[in-house]
Amino acid sequence: MQDGQTSIPLVSVIIPCYNQAHYLPCAVESVIKQRYNNWECIMVNDGSPDNTELVAKSLIDKYPKNQILLINQSNQGLAEARNAGIKASKGKYILPLDADDLIHPKMLQKTVSLLESHPEIAIAYTDVRYFGRVNRVVLAGEYDFKRLCFQNHLNYCSLFRRGMWEVTKGYNPNMVWGYEDWDFWISCGEKGYYGKRIPKPLFLYRVKENSMYTNAVEHHNELMAQIALNHPNLYDQPYPQEAKIRDCGSIDTLKTDPLVSVIVPTYNRHDTVKRTLESIATQTYQRIEVVVVNDGGEDVSAIIDAFRDRLQIKYLVHRENRGLAAARNTGIKNATGKYIAYLDDDDIFYSNHIETLIKYLGTNNCKVAYCDAFRAWQEKDNEQYVIKQKDIPYSFDFDPDLILAQNFIPVLCIMHEKSCTDEVGIFDESLTTHEDWELWIRMSRKYHFTHIRKVTCEFTWRTDGTTMSSEKKSDFLRTMGIIFDRYREYSKDNPRILELQRMSKRRLQSGIFKIFYKLFNKTKNLFRSLFLFLI
Template sequence: MVRAISLLESSHCHEQQPLRQSPHYRNSTEPPLVTAIISVYNAERFMRGRLENLVEQTLFAQGLLELIIIDSNSPQNELVSIQPFLTAYPENIRYLRTERRETVYAAWNRGISMARGRYVINANTDDRFCANALELLSRYLDADPSLDAVYGDWLVTNIENDRFNYDAHQFHFRYPPFYPPLLLYYQISSHAVMLRRSVFDKIGMYQSDLKVAGDRELMLRFASAGLKAKRVAATLGLYLEHAVSVEHAEKSGKEELIALRNQYTSPERLARLYGRSVPVQQEELAQLYVETGALGFQFYRWGDHWVSDLDFAEAMFLQALVWDPSNALAHQNLGIIKSIRCGEHTGARFWAGIARGVLPPLVSVIVPTRNRPDMLREAIGSILHQSISSLEVVVVNDGGDDLTALLESLHDDRIVHLRLPERRERSAARNAGIRAARGQYIAYLDDDDLYYQNHLATVIGFMEQQGVPAAYSDAYRARQQSLDGNYVTIERNVIYADEFDRETLLCENYIPILCMVHKRSCLETAGMFDESLWTHEDWDLWIRIARHYPIKRVPRITCEYRIRDDLTNTSTRHKADMVATRKKLYRRYRHELRNPSESLSKQQGGLFNQLVSMYQTLEQQLASSGWPVEEMPSEPFLARLFVETAASRQQLLSAWWWHRAHSCVKLADRLYCLEQAIAADTENAAATLERAQLLCQSASDHCACEAALRALLELNPLDRSAAGVLLALQNRTM
């Protein structure tokens, strides 16, 4: 028997100060979008904090969140905390007390029956949501009508009524993408999944006689019915782990789990969890049992500890042998379980190899590397510590020294190691990594760069929210110097922070490779990295992806790429090749320009800046080479520099003349060296710019100055300063 009670009827009520309505609250006449159900029993110490947290939700402020409180005849005085909220928000909060205690799932069923919201979610009294959690989840359901449920990640605490301060006692718990067979091991859709209200019309309500496993039982029915759930890559709230919760206090939980497993590992039910039609062949059915067993090793991490269930895994392998007595994987795994129990084998690497074929990661990060072990260790560490745990790191050793010992020392089975027998450069190395990758999303990190902790979660979460197959974030450029054998960052700044525009992309490479994440499926249409390109291979791929798919920018700094003053960056050493590939890409995609007159000028400006950068680097290399500045370089010396820089003989000679000009004291000598530099290579933008500046500063020969400015503007028509000076000179001579 249940009755809704008036606040004045309750013997639990005590006098309390009235609650003031939030100034942001809007009493909407629209029906609520979301209904949050709060089941109450022995929760007096949590009640006020729970309700404060819910009325602070962004959806509540919009009048789109309904709260239904089901008091299962609690012996405590929760109503004294509930009453002020009922008074302040009578249209959005409803309260019902039962005359006898019921299970939490019976209470949820009552709340669902009363719910007016399109979506429903339970809100445990001892948990706390982030302020926008319910709005975020509802947006995903709004955006994708094919979705029936969404869930996200949680912070875990052991302190009651804790707050989101990310102290050492809190740790992230990352849920996997929705993979129904994992429900046989744990509640993968979290303890607070948001469901469409219509789901209960399709599959029925929670099984109310269960005390602990009712939410898992519902999701097993959900999956068996072919309904679709999705994990949102975001931290939604704060979960309290304590010994007196229903999950830990009820002794019936183990028996309920055993009953569920017996029910859903029957051949027909198990096949449905894998999305297979029934009946299936005996060999195929045996393989399903093997795959289910393979999930039982280290299926999640709780704080610092991995959780396994070898007993259930063993039962699944034995069941596989019932259907296929010759199944080799089942026999092998049973042997591994025996050796693990005897302490003879950790099982981690072997088992990970089996599980790798069962549950693919959400994202694969491709890391090409060659002989930079210390930097590589730091780069990989930044990936392994991502807030997303469903990932793999595909390390591609591009013909360098053996990395086996280094990678094994990291003790993480998410690392995949590929070793190319000879150096094939970055494009080929990345393509090899992509071919080995299993993730739905592909990301990239060079071995000398870093991800910040939330990089992948931020970009992938944005992609899923916006429904785009490719997105990029912003990054810091970190300038480093060598100090006592170590690199020290002396400056960080943001160079690129541009919204996506395909016309601009055809003119300039403004998306650093570590910022980009795209779906693997993009490569099926756009193709892989062009292995004929040593540099700008990422730019070329972005252009091809943008032909077919929308790309969006995430306006968040989530990573950093590093440049070092000692020229050890790959892109720094290959500046001459960057000039050549820029020209090649401009020619390759010229026909795709929508506004050729303006964009061609932008391309000339981009090439000019690339040429200046190349000559600055070549001069730096000449200065550090030890070759006398007053002596013309020898052919063997030029040949050695060609190998190091990929610059042509004429470019190297031009760079030497420009370098020599900086040692001249007299203006005439300096101008002579600059003219020789330009004669050796008319594209020496640095020498052309400097010569124009010197001639205009001397003001002794207006004609020479005007000619120098015209030469400069031929290389860079976007140089407004040069154009302004030229116009002033022309007006003066008229």
């Protein structure tokens, strides 16, 4: 026992462990290094198939002066592992800590001081520092229960009063895919308990390629529905209704108009994403959900919250920047709509965009349709970007051969049934550019695309090189080559496609922006103007 430590500890640190024995010593040692000494540490071996029990016992032997305990149980999941540790604990305050994460030496000192001096506060939480694959600090935000119901801004590793856990009956084991901490914080808020932020990054979260968190994001819809079922008095429609429907049938039986899911990836564009969301909020077609995926950028939750009374909106966060393909995929996986549309965080829909597409798709035997878009040329003027002119670079009827040579469908123009991605797959996350084009090619092998000759949206084009840098142009050439090789079976015996591919590559290499050309189409015996290339 350390000097100054009483026989009954004030703080109990609970560390569940499942298949992470190699991380466990670092987590425990981060507790050993605390400047605050009156604690116990309880490791919960949740039926782990690795050597967790052996490692845990070695840590107990290594630090005999500290109150370190081990509980072994069959695998029951993270919620029950935390509950088991808390049930066996003695502390007045509880700190959950996962086996692969760490706490700063001042974590207990600062959080205990806050709760001891403010008896009205039940949860002391801090900012977080990511380490591992990503190294940065993320600010937690001030406590707001209304916001908490839709977005979790508290870290799971927060100090809270044990009595609160007893009143709420602890972590709910029905959160099988994750978010058990979010559900617990909501339970606490529902009972009148609230938290306070300490604006220091005292919690250290290890970012890995795969984790409980990434798994939870993949199952956001199911988990959010379960949270709504767990707290039916807190949520207006559609959350409780959708949750119940998942148990008994299809949501489409309740509404005559199909739901459209708009996927909005965002990354460090808080100055433009508000305009993007405003363009969705003003659509003439109202059956819309918006899935915003923050791809490891600055927090935009305050902007998201401002739209919750006007939009059915989901806000998902990647711990690290994974690229457009991954962000859109996360959006698709969590979309509940029959139809999928896409809008980047610096582009806009005109008010008739969704209505134009949904009317066509809903009345014709077609699963994919696209409109035309203005390109808004922007220049910097007094440190702000302003639109100088607009044009329409792409307005071409669909050609399944032409799509093998060049992408002439901007991503914001298209709408398709979600079932299309069930059939052909989602965006290829190995492609850092041209990921949308590659998906359109896969879709075009199975579905006909209908072109609606109407301008219903607008994308930005900045003339200072931020839109198309030399580095990005080089990557466009690289991914273009990958796509040409990948779908060579469709072009190898087709001179028309091969010539179009050569011209596309030459145009990108030379940097020539405007090219007109005509090709003879033998099947129709006429010359057709194919399209205006512009990158």
